[in-house]
Amino acid sequence: MRFWELIARIYCLFLGKMAEWPSGEARVIIVKRLLPTWAAAQTWGRIIFIKGAYARSDKLISHEKIHIDQWKKRGFFFPFVYFWLMLKSAKKNGFKKAYHEHPYEVEARDKSGH
Numbered sequence: 001m002r003f004w005e006l007i008a009r010i011y012c013l014f015l016g017k018m019a020e021w022p023s024g025e026a027r028v029i030i031v032k033r034l035l036p037t038w039a040a041a042q043t044w045g046r047i048i049f050i051k052g053a054y055a056r057s058d059k060l061i062s063h064e065k066i067h068i069d070q071w072k073k074r075g076f077f078f079p080f081v082y083f084w085l086m087l088k089s090a091k092k093n094g095f096k097k098a099y100h101e102h103p104y105e106v107e108a109r110d111k112s113g114h
């Protein structure tokens with residue numbers, strides 16, 4: 001079993017899988033719940049976990065696909081760097097601003113247009 005397949009199965013175990021389909025090299029999986037609650041989607045490796053309400057949002061999926069490129073470029077350390085940058089900024093600026101100004105989010109918005 002590939003590493004991300006294992007992560008996907010564990011994720012779905014906790015969050016409840018409703019449907020999934022391929023989208024280019026990505027796999028989109030609808031989950032019943034998604035932690036944290038403020039997020040509409042989360043990307044892990046090449047797998048996009050998305051809340052049902054956003055499942056048909058091409059805009060959101062194209063944004064998440066930029067995060068897939070970021071994972072590919074930065075490899076294993078990507079989530080650690082992502083969360084470290086988030087925490088560092090959130091301590092100073094608050095969570096909302098930290099998310100908005102996060103360099104990976106800025107890049108994803110710039111490249112996807114969303």
Ligand SMILES: [Zn+2]
Nearest residue numbers: 063067105108
């Ligand atoms: Zn994002």
